[in-house]
Amino acid sequence: MSPLEIRIRELIQPLFDEESLHLVDVEVRGTAGSQVLNVFADTNAGITLAEITRLTREINDLLDIYDVIPGNYRLEVSSPGIRRSLEHLWEFRKNISRKLKVIYEEDAEQRELTGELIAAEDDFITLKVDKKEHQVPRPAIRRALVQLKW
Numbered sequence: 270m271s272p273l274e275i276r277i278r279e280l281i282q283p284l285f286d287e288e289s290l291h292l293v294d295v296e297v298r299g300t301a302g303s304q305v306l307n308v309f310a311d312t313n314a315g316i317t318l319a320e321i322t323r324l325t326r327e328i329n330d331l332l333d334i335y336d337v338i339p340g341n342y343r344l345e346v347s348s349p350g351i352r353r354s355l356e357h358l359w360e361f362r363k364n365i366s367r368k369l370k371v372i373y374e375e376d377a378e379q380r381e382l383t384g385e386l387i388a389a390e391d392d393f394i395t396l397k398v399d400k401k402e403h404q405v406p407r408p409a410i411r412r413a414l415v416q417l418k419w
Contacts, residue, residue: 273297276337277306284327285310290320291359293349302340306332309349313363316348355413361389368416371396373409383416 270278274295285292293309310316310324325346332338355361355369370383371394382405384398393404394413 270295271297273337277308277332280331280335280337281308281328284324284331288320290316290324291357293353293357293360297338299342304338304340304342306338306342306344308344308346309353310346311348311360313359321346321348351415351417355415358389358391358407361386361394361407361413364415365389368418369394369396370412370414370416371405371410372412373405374411375409379411 274297277297278292278295281295282292284290289312291311291313293311294307295309296307298305298307308324308328310321312320325344328346329344332344355364365386365388367386368383369386370381372379372381374380382396382398382403384396384403386394387397387402388395391407393406394410396403396405
């Protein structure tokens with residue numbers, strides 16, 4: 270994370286804390302004068318359009334007051350989307366009962382499991398694969414993707 274992204278995160282985090290929202294990630298792309306600031310937000314129940322609209326206004330106001338991004342920029346606030354890997358414990362807990370594809374490291378080898386997420390704890394998650402439960406240490410997880418039914 271760049272120093273600018275860290276500064277933005279520090280500046281806007283209180284907005285999220287006040288409203289019990291999760292600040293998932295902050296990304297700044299582009300070149301000076303034509304940058305795009307992506308802010309990814311979520312809640313335990315899923316973020317609404319009204320919440321995104323309100324956050325966009327509040328974040329924009331803060332950024333204008335503190336002038337942290339030099340030059341012109343475009344602010345985009347959205348949900349993290351389904352293609353983003355789960356990272357935080359609350360994200361795993363939010364997706365209990367869903368099918369996950371988990372890529373993890375074990376004994377210096379990369380492994381993969383796809384199954385129903387049945388538990389998420391501080392140190393591990395539990396997947397049910399073919400009626401058998403598998404515990405995967407959270408620090409070993411490289412990617413965890415929700416698998417949607419199409």
